[in-house]
Amino acid sequence: MSYNKGEDEILIKSFLSGDRKSFDAIINKYKNLVFNISIKMLGNYEEALDISQDIFIKLYGSLKNFKFESQFSTYLYRITMNFCKNRLISLHRRRKKETFSLDDSIAAESGGIKREVKSNRPNPRQILDEKEYKNVILQAVNTLKTEYKQIIVLKDIEGLKYEEISDVLNIDLGTVRSRLHRARCSLRIKLEGISL
Amino acid sequence: MNAHDCKHIQSLFSGYIDAELNAQQRQEVKEHIESCTACKKEFEAFNLMAKMLHSMEKIDAPADFTEKVNQRIDDKKSVDSFLKNLVRDQRFKVPLTISAAILLFVCVRSFYPEILSYKSDQGQIRGVKSDKAEIPVELAKAKLPLPVSDIRIKSESDVFLDKNVPKSRILTEQRYSEDEKVIADTERKLASVESASKMQKALRVNGYNASIGDSEAKDLLLDAVEEKINAVTDRLYILKIKSLNIDKTRAEIIGYINTAGIEQDISLADAVERAEEKAYSLIISITSKQLTDLIAVLNQQQAEISSIPDVTGSSGEPFLIRIEIDEKK
Numbered sequence: 001m002s003y004n005k006g007e008d009e010i011l012i013k014s015f016l017s018g019d020r021k022s023f024d025a026i027i028n029k030y031k032n033l034v035f036n037i038s039i040k041m042l043g044n045y046e047e048a049l050d051i052s053q054d055i056f057i058k059l060y061g062s063l064k065n066f067k068f069e070s071q072f073s074t075y076l077y078r079i080t081m082n083f084c085k086n087r088l089i090s091l092h093r094r095r096k097k098e099t100f101s102l103d104d105s106i107a108a109e110s111g112g113i114k115r116e117v118k119s120n121r122p123n124p125r126q127i128l129d130e131k132e133y134k135n136v137i138l139q140a141v142n143t144l145k146t147e148y149k150q151i152i153v154l155k156d157i158e159g160l161k162y163e164e165i166s167d168v169l170n171i172d173l174g175t176v177r178s179r180l181h182r183a184r185c186s187l188r189i190k191l192e193g194i195s196l
Numbered sequence: 197m198n199a200h201d202c203k204h205i206q207s208l209f210s211g212y213i214d215a216e217l218n219a220q221q222r223q224e225v226k227e228h229i230e231s232c233t234a235c236k237k238e239f240e241a242f243n244l245m246a247k248m249l250h251s252m253e254k255i256d257a258p259a260d261f262t263e264k265v266n267q268r269i270d271d272k273k274s275v276d277s278f279l280k281n282l283v284r285d286q287r288f289k290v291p292l293t294i295s296a297a298i299l300l301f302v303c304v305r306s307f308y309p310e311i312l313s314y315k316s317d318q319g320q321i322r323g324v325k326s327d328k329a330e331i332p333v334e335l336a337k338a339k340l341p342l343p344v345s346d347i348r349i350k351s352e353s354d355v356f357l358d359k360n361v362p363k364s365r366i367l368t369e370q371r372y373s374e375d376e377k378v379i380a381d382t383e384r385k386l387a388s389v390e391s392a393s394k395m396q397k398a399l400r401v402n403g404y405n406a407s408i409g410d411s412e413a414k415d416l417l418l419d420a421v422e423e424k425i426n427a428v429t430d431r432l433y434i435l436k437i438k439s440l441n442i443d444k445t446r447a448e449i450i451g452y453i454n455t456a457g458i459e460q461d462i463s464l465a466d467a468v469e470r471a472e473e474k475a476y477s478l479i480i481s482i483t484s485k486q487l488t489d490l491i492a493v494l495n496q497q498q499a500e501i502s503s504i505p506d507v508t509g510s511s512g513e514p515f516l517i518r519i520e521i522d523e524k525k
Contacts, residue, residue, distance in 0.1 A: 024262055024266070027261070027262045027265055028262055031257040031262065032254060032256055032257050034257075035256075035257040035261075036254050036255060039255060040252075049257070049261075052257065052261070053261070053264060057265060057268055057269055057272065060269050133248060134248055134251075134252060134253075137245065137248055137249060137252075138252070141249075152249065155214075156246055156249035156250055157249050157250065157252050159250060162214070177210075177211065180210055180214075181207065181209075181210035181211070184209075184210050184242065184246070187245065188238075188241065188245060191241075191245060195241070195244075196244065
């Protein structure tokens with residue numbers, strides 16, 4: 001995925017020289033990109049909307065530090081990934097407190113009641129239509145660990161090149177290669193038995 | 197076709213669909229999947245998954261997105277300019293300086309309890325005893341008030357001797373300042389939780405329903421402590437890598453000579469070299485010890501907070517202060 005580098009540079013310089021309208025143009029150009037990555041990373045519309053706004057507010061203050069050494073889109077991907085990663089950590093902490101062990105029985109007058117839960121895993125040997133299949137994939141992506149989720153979103157959904165991913169995540173090319181392979185295998189295992 | 201072949205071929209699938217393999221490897225995969233049904237099936241599933249991911253529908257951000265962002269930027273700006281004016285206003289200069297000094301003291305006290313407890317000869321940090329007997333004497337001698345902050349790295353390239361350390365774990369100035377932000381943030385949260393707790397206690401004994409429950413306050417406090425533990429554990433990990441290069445000026449290095457117990461009658465170059473080594477290991481060992489101790493204190497704090505029972509009634513002595521309640525109440 002490539003964005004017009006020259007246009008970005010003009011917009012950023014114009015914004016830095018005091019033209020607020022140029023910042024609006026930057027938001028309008030990139031809001032869908034940031035929002036879509038955030039949705040895939042966080043798996044929640046409201047959280048994604050909130051964090052996308054946070055990202056542009058951060059950008060408003062930090063654009064003066066952008067050195068034009070890399071593409072602006074790479075810089076924005078990096079900020080987005082960092083924000084999503086941090087939000088996932090804090091969401092995880094919040095949820096950890098709210099969850100209970102499935103082995104804890106529910107206290108009742110007649111003694112403990114065993115919890116019975118429906119598994120989230122898709123039924124084995126399911127045949128789905130394309131839309132359903134994509135939904136199942138997104139659910140599965142959402143259960144991946146953060147570093148796998150990041151690389152799947154950047155490569156398979158956003159279509160970034162290996163070199164760009166290496167820049168965004170600050171990892172070397174070999175790591176991109178191996179992590180991507182592990183992430184895809186992990187996702188494949190989660191989708192075992194499901195087909196179109 | 198043996199299982200080993202299949203495993204090897206499947207490990208190439210990812211590179212194959214990204215056209216990252218060389219001609220020989222591509223041929224190998226092609227030939228294999230033509231003759232092995234299981235691998236062919238697996239390859240098709242792998243390929244389909246990648247295709248589906250690549251064709252995911254995009255969702256448009258809401259129409260008022262840009263407007264909302266601008267609104268939040270403007271809100272933030274007005275708060276910032278209020279604070280700026282406050283700082284510039286001569287009448288507030290003295291009180292603000294005093295507040296800043298108190299804040300700084302609180303931050304230092306909570307993160308480096310051993311130093312202050314050593315100097316002030318008190319073993320109490322936030323109600324948790326710290327074992328002052330174990331504080332290294334060199335620490336006081338060396339006058340290293342905040343050893344971690346003495347470590348300054350110029351760039352990633354000149355930091356690590358060990359190539360195996362992942363780049364993402366290298367302590368850079370940027371990461372260091374991010375770390376500092378986490379700590380400042382935690383401090384702020386802790387302060388607000390403490391005051392929220394006091395506030396709600398005051399409200400409760402005065403017979404009002406508090407807006408923040410005991411268990412909620414406790415949860416927030418636990419959360420803050422946990423964040424602190426995570427922040428400290430991260431630093432400890434980084435120190436444990438032990439490949440840090442300490443960027444020190446010569447003058448500062450020589451400053452360590454006395455404290456590190458090196459004899460004076462050696463050449464300056466030798467002294468600097470030896471002092472560097474000593475200072476390095478001293479800082480690593482002291483800081484590791486400090487951080488380990490700090491984690492222990494924090495864990496204990498966490499256990500103590502967890503053991504506080506949730507009080508819901510209004511028992512005990514009435515609080516001496518009365519809070520003015522909003523009329524809407």
